Amino acid sequence: MAEVxxxxxxxxxxxxxxxxxxxxxxxxxFNLEQEDKAGVTARVRHVGGFTADLPECSPLSAEHLRANSSNEPRAVLCSLGPVKHLNRLAEEQQLRFATDGITIIYGDNGSGKSGYCRIAKKLCRSLTADDLLGNVFEIGTKPPAEVLVRFLEEGATEPTPITWKDGTLPPRQLHGSPFSTPRTLASTSISKTVSVFCPQPSRFSKAMDVTAPSSKPTSGKKSKRSKRT
Incomplete structure (x- = not known):
């Protein structure tokens, strides 16, 4: 139905x-090559009146969506971290997620919640994604962010660990599903102090009344049935 x-x-x-x-x-x-970016730019320039010749346009069709929607097994995100070179996130910590329930990440402003959300949006297909920036308090060129990501593929019993570096394609198992579908990670920010991660976005409403700020990022379970891998 979403495709239609x-x-x-x-x-x-x-x-x-x-x-x-x-x-x-x-x-x-869903990452555009330079040729595609140039093609989009040329068409925008024509619409804006900067060029006279109308470039040929090929519209989106169902075949294009099916070609990029995978027949491959989907996956659920199990954990993020350790993380390197991203904001001021501690490098020796791991953030783990429930694979069949809701995980709530809460903490004060600036404690790292948004940093992990940015990573998740880069790894899983999202309508929007933010740049992953280094520590602004460090002098010199910042290396690209790097994170150990663990995910559980459909039908698997043990998570798959992959070290991903910003600027490279994310693991196809995670990036093959839209950010908001039940088959992959979804994320929302409820307030300045709470973020929610859930493999089943339809369950978000069950957590909307939770606000439990802490002095440092903490993960908690909303449902007793939730389990982590």
Whole structure:
């Protein structure tokens, strides 16, 4: 149903937008190549009146979505960390998630919740993603962020660990599902002090009344049935 809704919405958009959507859908991990970026730029310039010639536009279709939606097993995120070179996150800690329930991450502003959310949005397909920045208090060039990510593939009994570096494609098992679907990690910020991670986004409403600030990032379970791997 989500695919149908997206196509119905796309069909109402101008040709250059439909062409841009097609380019995103056709690329692994939805990451545009330089050629695609140039193509989108050329069409935007034409719409803005900067060029006279109208470039050919190929609209998004169901085939493009099926080509990038995977027949491969999906996965659930189990943990993030240790993390290196990201903001001021401690490098020797691991943030673990429930694989069948809700995990609540709470802490004071600046304690690291948003940093882990940014990592998750980079690893899992998301409508928006923020840059992963280094420690602004350190002098010199900042190396790219690096994180050990563990995920449990569908049908597997043990998590798969992968060290991922910002600037490279995320693990295909995590990036093959939209950020908001039940088959992958989803995240939302409820307030300045609470973030929620859940393999089943439909359960978000059960956690909306939770606000438990702490002096440092802490993970807690909302459901007794939740388990971690």
């Amino acid at each position: 809704g997206l196509l119905e919405w796309a069909d109402k958009q101008p040709d250059w937008i439909r062409d841009a959507l097609r380019r995103h859908a056709a690329r692994p991990g």
